[in-house]
Amino acid sequence: MNDHYYSNKPQSASNRQDFETLLRGFKLRLTSDAGVFSRDGVDYGSRVLIEGMEFPSDAKVLDIGCGYGPIGLIAARLAPQGHVTLIDINERAVELAKHNAKVNGVHNVSFAYSDLFSAVEAETFDVILSNPPIRAGKAVVHQLLEQSWARLNPGGKTWVVIQNKQGAPTARAKLEEVYGEDEVVEVGKDKGFRLYCCTRK
Template identity: 50%
Template sequence: MAEHYYTQDPSVQSNRQVIHVSLRSKEFKFYTDAGVFSKNMIDFGSKLLIEHMNIPSDSKILDVGCGYGPIGICAASLEKTSEVTLIDVNQRAIELASENAKLNEISNIKLLQSDIYSSLENNEKFDVILTNPPIRAGKEVVYSIFSGAAQRLKDGGSLWVVIQKKQGAPSALEKLKILFSTVEEVSKKKGYKIFRAKKG
């Protein structure tokens, strides 16, 4: 089986590059590399999530499966009073995200290599959780992100998810409805859907 981005320590040879992108009317630069998700450009799903996500001030935010960091770094840039934690199982992705936070002069950020939520403190809770889930890792991993979010969110907190219809959006929506009190479809475009699931 070919190695993919949901890998703790990618063995594929490094091939770094820099991409430039405008997100939420701000200009960003990101180092990317082989062995991480969407290395040549920020994927459409992540861009759509960034476009619609709501980041409150003075809040704790978690980006699950952060890759090289565009979602979490953009969230941190939108609300400098909030603290954003980025987690990913992929060590190369975390190293890139760390460099990208510095590259974009973002300091209200924390990074952890973590298999889903395993490296977080047991009682740590968040106001917002953001995820473009690793579909290629399988439904069990994706649903673990959803169920973990239900436990990790504060009452009134929200999980924001982007997922393609052809990659399981309808079944993902049904799973979210089981776990959360309120689930809404915030946007849909080019086969991608943005769901906001609210706790309590």
């Protein structure tokens, strides 16, 4: 069965599970399911991104590849006067993210099914957040990194977390090609994960 967390419609039988987690000082009650990324708990890479990301409280934010929503929901807490759009190709993941926003009382959010940026091609953002889908392959990841620049407002920032052994050096090279070498800054590293902040000048 060719069923991955980046599948449009996961074929694995639904088996929801609930858990609580503390992220950036906020307690979230989350529901995950089979066929979505990191179903047993918020993965370490996402935690590195959540702990390191910074943006204004009124930012317009995009969480691409949102999964069941932990990054985007915390972003919404950090930008209470802003708005966060959560998108994913995985329909089950998007439905879970909607559910988790409702359960946690997060209202400054919207959701869309999206193959990369297809659902938001008419929009631009102050901030893009991504823990990219490594298992979808290097070509997909690099396409995401390339297309992020055009979806940013001038001065906007893309935050990307990626594991060293899963392609951080080549991802950084791609980001420097797209954004310019001086505009890609490694702002954190933890247990083999690298967190990059890239600015559109």
